[in-house]
Amino acid sequence: MKRAILLLAAFAALQSFAQNLSKRVVFNDPSKYRQLSAVHAGAGQMKFTGLIGSQTLATNLLYLHAGEIPDKAGIGQHFHHTIEEMYVIFDGEAEFTVNGRTSKIKGPAVVPCKLGHAHGIYNNSGKALRWLNFAVSTTKGRGDNFDLGDDRVGASLDAIPQFVSGQLKKETMRTGNAAYAGNGILYRRILGPDIFATTWNHVDHVIIPAGSKASRQLANMEEVYYVVKGSGSIGVNGETAPIKLDHAFYGANGETVAISNDGKEDLELLVIGVATAPKEAARTTVQAKPKAIVLQMDFVVAKENAEAFEKMYTGVYVPAMLVQQGYLESKLLRIFPEAVEKEIQGEATDYNYQLQISFDTEEARRKWVASKEHQAAWPAAEKLAKSFKWRGYDVAGDNRK
Structure with a gap:
């Protein structure tokens, strides 16, 4: 059900994207900035707004922030352990710090703040700076920070930056x-x-x-x-x-x-x-020679037998396959509830369960079919189903290592 909800959310998001193009265009409006003080224990005050949030896209983009950093203000040095950021300045010059090393970077420029690297920014240029901050999380919607209590005011400067940066030239x-x-x-x-x-x-x-x-x-x-x-x-x-x-x-x-x-x-x-x-x-690969086979078995199982059928899979079928040479994995799939299937326009079918069994070769699967374990497992599945069918596939490609 969780996967169904995620699929529906993604489908709804795509529909929204398609139908409301103008709504995804956001203006960086200084009149909407709000004042923040001592950001991550940094110096002074700065102006800030959020342009794009974590739920806007389907990926792990956490946010796009924008604002203004006045002279003698900044963001104190801090860590993130679950997100990566990138500071952007469009004009002027700012003192960027990464892992305690500070250098002046002239805009327009970008400075990535890698996962687990301490970072901060201080404006000692004599004028206000326009600023952006992009962030991507390891887990959708999740952020964290650990402040070091270091505003970097008066930090010693390296003439050559000891961290990654890029300029818009x-x-x-x-x-x-x-x-x-x-x-x-x-x-x-x-x-x-x-x-x-x-x-x-x-x-x-x-x-x-x-x-x-x-x-x-x-x-x-x-x-x-x-x-x-x-x-x-x-x-x-x-x-x-x-x-x-x-x-x-x-x-x-x-x-x-x-x-x-x-x-x-x-x-x-x-x-x-x-x-x-x-x-x-x-790193998806397509194999010239099949790297495995999959047998897909579709079942029609009456509602009163559904619980017993699922217990049969975990208690009988899986233990019987685990001892077979060449066995890789299996999955028992239960079809979405009827209302969800209609909502996603799923193909109408009477088959409400699918068993996917993977072996390294078709030869190994046939040995499993001939085994004494299969002679005990298959009748347990067959007697709980009204009808069934199956198809065999070569695995032509996957995205596993």
Whole structure:
């Protein structure tokens, strides 16, 4: 049932994305900032607002925050053990600290704060700084922090930063990229997946010239876009919505996002990509030679026999298979309740249970069928079912290590 709820939530989210494109465009409005004091035991006060929250996307994006850090103010040094962040400044210069090492970084720039690394920021530039903070969690919706009580005021500075950072420089970008299809699109991947331990996949810098359009196909990925400069429009699923400076918006997994520059100057974007699955799960392989086989058995089981059928699987069938050579795993699947099936438009069927049995080879499965354990287990299943059928499959690919 939990899986059913998650699937329905994801389906509803996709429907919402498709039908309300303009609602996913959020303006970074300074009039909505609220004042915060001593953030993570940092110096002074700063202004802050949330643009995108943890429940907006299906991935583990935790938030996109925005605000202003006045002169002689900042965020104290602190740890996160379940999230990764990235501080962004668009202008001026700030003192960034990572693991106790501090350097001045000139904007526009990004500084990732890796999982478990202490970090902070202090503005000693003489003027206020515009600031963003992206975060991705190891677990959806979960955050944490441990403050060190260190505001980093007067910290000694390294002339060369001893941590990862990136800058939004047009001269480092190139055309002819495959990631953002379009005429004359400038692109640079500032940070890739190797930087991050979470499902955070990339940080891209994209410039769309006046009159051009960039097309982005999202597969196993969601992206958050922030307009650094210019104006234009986005198109998804036949809808369009206007975008301009300081707008944030996002694309869902499976969508094709079209971004058009309708203005007279460059449309410049900072793009954050978050994968839909952990890096290990994303390493999907397709095997030329089957790495296993699966037998799928469908059963019609009367309501009064359902409990006994499930107990038969755990108490009889699984113990009988565990002693077989080449046995890998099995699953007993119970069909969703009728109301849920109708809601997700599931195929009408009388079969309400499926037993999936996996062996390393078909030869091993046939030895199981001929075994004395099978001669005892199969009748126990057969007598509880009104009818049954089965199909055999070679495992052509999976996403397991």
